Amino acid sequence: MATRGLSPDEIKRRAQLAFDKADARKQEASRAMEAEQLERDAVLQKTVRLKALRLAKEAAEAETAAIVAAEQARAKAEIAEAKAAAKVAKAAKTATAVKRVAKAKPTP
Numbered sequence: 001m002a003t004r005g006l007s008p009d010e011i012k013r014r015a016q017l018a019f020d021k022a023d024a025r026k027q028e029a030s031r032a033m034e035a036e037q038l039e040r041d042a043v044l045q046k047t048v049r050l051k052a053l054r055l056a057k058e059a060a061e062a063e064t065a066a067i068v069a070a071e072q073a074r075a076k077a078e079i080a081e082a083k084a085a086a087k088v089a090k091a092a093k094t095a096t097a098v099k100r101v102a103k104a105k106p107t108p
Contacts, residue, residue: 003011
């Protein structure tokens with residue numbers, strides 16, 4: 001910057017303008033970094049919230065799956081128990097029929 005032939009007041013004014021420009025750029029950079037940090041914080045908070053929601057959903061699904069599996073196991077056990085009872089009843093009926101036939105037949 002050429003300062004020859006300029007008055008001391010003009011030199012000071014130009015220096016002040018240069019300083020003010022540099023200061024304005026520094027403040028703008030600071031605001032930009034602050035805005036960027038706020039955006040990063042918002043993204044992090046959103047990520048944490050979404051992770052918590054996902055984990056809660058997975059826990060609920062796991063609980064539901066466990067309940068369904070227990071219900072299916074109970075139903076399967078009831079079916080097996082009913083089949084066993086039917087088999088015992090059939091065997092008892094067959095035994096009764098065999099006894100009737102044995103009583104009805106005279107032994108030689």
